[in-house]
Amino acid sequence: MPIDLKKARTIGFILSGSGIALVLMVHWMVMDWVPTEAVQGVVQRIFYIHPPAAWTTFLAVGISALASLAYLWLEDERADAAAVAAAEGSLIFGAILLTSGPLWGRIAWGTFWQPEPRLTLTLLLWFIMLGYFLVRGSVDDPRKARRYAAIVPILGALDIPFIHLSVEWFRSLHPQAVVLKPEGPTADPDMVVTLLTSFGGFTLLFLGLFTLRYAVELGDRWAQNLPSPSTSQPSGVAA
């Protein structure tokens, strides 16, 4: 089925706009509305940014891995474009995650960085996604570059279970979940609402940026008329 790039761009703008509006609202809620946590104080407010950034990073890595798998299987340009768009998202939201975490750690732990399994492996996951772009940029044949790069997020995604395993194993310093628990949230309801709004805002923002980048990537390939494995024009693209 052909992709309507104009429609994709419109959807992308709507999703990003909604995401930005929600993220701005979260900033107001964090500064003026939500109560201050009794034990950690003001620094706990970073948590309204940090876990949503973590969620979107892992979502982006997951989408990139699935799209890469689809590309290796079907050799469809659209899957590769989706993998690129999601991989870029994982780098952006991963950078937010890896900046907000140490800022909180400086106050809570007294240091910017701890050799803590979840932090460490998240940083490594970020480097894995960086490796994806290094492979794409350093292999001359575009078709080969896409295939070689596709294996990187797939193996990166396989690393994610080991992140959780190492947390369990090493009795991590990392704070445990207070909202997403089987027995239900234990935090103040206002805090839960703020956090869930942030989750929604980050997810919409990521999906919006992902859709826009996807449309740009496909449009770029169409404009360059890159050879496709099956046809002389990228498959499934409509201007």
Added chain:
Amino acid sequence: MKSLTDAVLIASKDLRIEFRTGGRLVAMAAFVVLAAFLFSFAFDRALVDGRSLGAGLVWLTVVFSSTVGVGRTFHLEDEDGAFRHLLLTPASRTSVFLGKGLANLVLVWITSALVFGTIVVFFGIRSPGPLLAHAAVLLPGSVGLVALLTLFSRVSSHSRLGDTLLPVLTFPLLLPLVFFGSTASARLFLGRPWAEVSGPVRILWAFALVSAVGSALLFSQVAED
């Protein structure tokens, strides 16, 4: 069964070439001894316990030396076009991967034994623990290590960045291996019972299985010239 026979044939061909020329093995062995020698000067053994430090250094040296050696897996055959001919044989891509991996595994085992010996000697570890137990820890670690390095050495051999790319792609994936491998080896060096070592070893086996199966399945995507 035929896949395994093909893999063994490819591995024995690679090992014959390796033992005749000795290029990679000699480089890896020299790297190991020199790295251990430098490590022995880098740490003040009056301040740190050689046994707990030694375990981490064994694993880091194994990872670094394997990256140096396994990273050259395809260079020789790519230079004279022999790898293209290998792909034209009836052997499946999986057999080619298994064969290359098997040959690399033998090289990594030889150098790992050397790593263990040199670290024990240079760090003055008097009772390193049962050798068989150390081998049982190293076995799953080396399988996971070789699987990922063999797959990505194919990618790096086609990249403009060359051998520089290999550590960037593999080191992030190898962290669980270094994590659990060092933990298990340190416990053995400290004379702890096997019951305290078996947990990390089970995770190493899970890592080896995921890495080996994932790499074998993905190899066909990067095999073609």
